[in-house]
Amino acid sequence: MPDGVTMDTNQNAERHPLDRTLGENRSLAALLPIMAVVLIAFLVIGLALPVLPLHVHQGLGLSAFVVGLVTGSQFAASLISRVWSGRYADTRGAKPAVVAGLLTAGAAGLLYLLSLRFVGAPLVSVNILLLGRALLGGAESFIITGAVNWGLARVGSQSAGRVIAWMGMALFAALALGAPFGTALYAVGGFAAVAGATVLVPLMTVVLVAPLSPVPAQRGARPALRQVAGAVWMPGLGSALSSIGFGAIIAFSSLLSAERGWSPVWLAFSAFAVALVAARLVLGHVPDRWGGARVALVCVLIEAVGLALIWLAPSRALAAAGAAFTGFGYSLVYPGLGVEAVRRAPPQSRGVVMGAYTACLDVALGFGSPALGLIAGRAGLGSVFIASTLAVLGAAAVALRLLVAGSPGKQQP
Numbered sequence: 001m002p003d004g005v006t007m008d009t010n011q012n013a014e015r016h017p018l019d020r021t022l023g024e025n026r027s028l029a030a031l032l033p034i035m036a037v038v039l040i041a042f043l044v045i046g047l048a049l050p051v052l053p054l055h056v057h058q059g060l061g062l063s064a065f066v067v068g069l070v071t072g073s074q075f076a077a078s079l080i081s082r083v084w085s086g087r088y089a090d091t092r093g094a095k096p097a098v099v100a101g102l103l104t105a106g107a108a109g110l111l112y113l114l115s116l117r118f119v120g121a122p123l124v125s126v127n128i129l130l131l132g133r134a135l136l137g138g139a140e141s142f143i144i145t146g147a148v149n150w151g152l153a154r155v156g157s158q159s160a161g162r163v164i165a166w167m168g169m170a171l172f173a174a175l176a177l178g179a180p181f182g183t184a185l186y187a188v189g190g191f192a193a194v195a196g197a198t199v200l201v202p203l204m205t206v207v208l209v210a211p212l213s214p215v216p217a218q219r220g221a222r223p224a225l226r227q228v229a230g231a232v233w234m235p236g237l238g239s240a241l242s243s244i245g246f247g248a249i250i251a252f253s254s255l256l257s258a259e260r261g262w263s264p265v266w267l268a269f270s271a272f273a274v275a276l277v278a279a280r281l282v283l284g285h286v287p288d289r290w291g292g293a294r295v296a297l298v299c300v301l302i303e304a305v306g307l308a309l310i311w312l313a314p315s316r317a318l319a320a321a322g323a324a325f326t327g328f329g330y331s332l333v334y335p336g337l338g339v340e341a342v343r344r345a346p347p348q349s350r351g352v353v354m355g356a357y358t359a360c361l362d363v364a365l366g367f368g369s370p371a372l373g374l375i376a377g378r379a380g381l382g383s384v385f386i387a388s389t390l391a392v393l394g395a396a397a398v399a400l401r402l403l404v405a406g407s408p409g410k411q412q413p
Contacts, residue, residue, distance in 0.1 A: 046178015068373025076366030077137030086355025097146030105139035109198030161287030169280035236360030238398030262316035275327035292339030293402035303329025
């Protein structure tokens with residue numbers, strides 16, 4: 001199946017069910033090794049997510065704003081490196097991009113360890129931690145951009161929604177697994193144990209990547225960044241708004257649980273991640289079949305309901321249910337709008353397109369998390385989730401506009 005060939009959504013929907021099943025099985029076989037790499041690599045992020053706010057807020061004694069700053073700094077760094085990582089994957093190949101990201105992630109773990117030498121000087125320690133988070137953000141950019149580009153090259157861009165959804169499924173499965181493991185490591189060995197794992201896990205993953213077959217870089221003239229931005233900005237805006245809810249979950253759900261005495265503190269995040277993974281596993285093909293904008297519109301409304309439920313929750317069970325609704329809704333917003341972005345750009349720029357599209361998520365998390373921290377400091381942790389609900393509803397307007405405008409159906413030459 002040649003790269004760059006797209007299929008109209010209706011044509012895809014009209015395929016015989018047996019053909020669709022065989023196609024999905026072939027896609028899974030082609031993507032599974034890359035998904036395994038993403039799963040293991042992103043454990044390093046999942047390990048730190050539930051305990052990093054506790055380390056900064058309780059261990060170093062710093063404010064909720066600094067918690068948001070430290071959490072968001074990874075995504076701000078990812079933002080800066082997205083287009084670079086996309087160009088690297090387009091010109092050097094997807095596999096070298098993934099390997100570069102893994103090595104950088106190991107270096108981030110070394111900075112985590114170094115920050116612990118200065119816990120007696122919290123400002124020094126947190127600045128070293130910020131640098132480590134920045135390196136990890138760049139690493140994440142290279143790993144996920146390279147992995148998605150690798151997957152698109154293997155199965156074709158007509159399955160863009162499935163590739164984005166399944167790579168994201170592996171990513172969030174890693175986050176869901178990493179949350180309890182990270183909490184357990186933190187309980188046994190403190191943040192030092194988490195930092196040590198952040199060094200070792202990426203280096204072990206390089207061994208898994210080594211035997212995988214690379215794919216050649218796409219040939220052809222590279223479009224100007226302005227052309228790429230024109231294809232991506234509207235789907236990217238919707239992705240950014242919907243990702244504010246994701247940022248609220250990863251930065252503040254554990255703090256909200258600790259404040260209200262809900263145990264374990266990682267329950268809401270894991271409920272979010274498990275629901276997201278399950279939805280992508282079962283429904284990952286839906287944006288390709290029914291249209292990205294249509295699916296995103298429905299799912300973003302579900303996400304908003306989940307965030308509002310967390311805001312209103314009187315118990316950990318209801319908060320976990322709200323987090324699950326949020327994860328289920330968010331699960332197909334990102335790949336749905338990603339389909340709209342990929343189908344508006346030429347195949348030789350898949351890496352840059354996905355880098356630019358994902359950069360919109362980084363904008364939301366890199367700047368949205370500190371902003372939510374300011375809201376939490378002024379109005380309490382619960383207010384974070386109603387503010388996120390309102391932001392996420394803005395994504396519904398974007399999806400509706402894309403739906404009314406219609407999908408281009410075929411890529412531009």
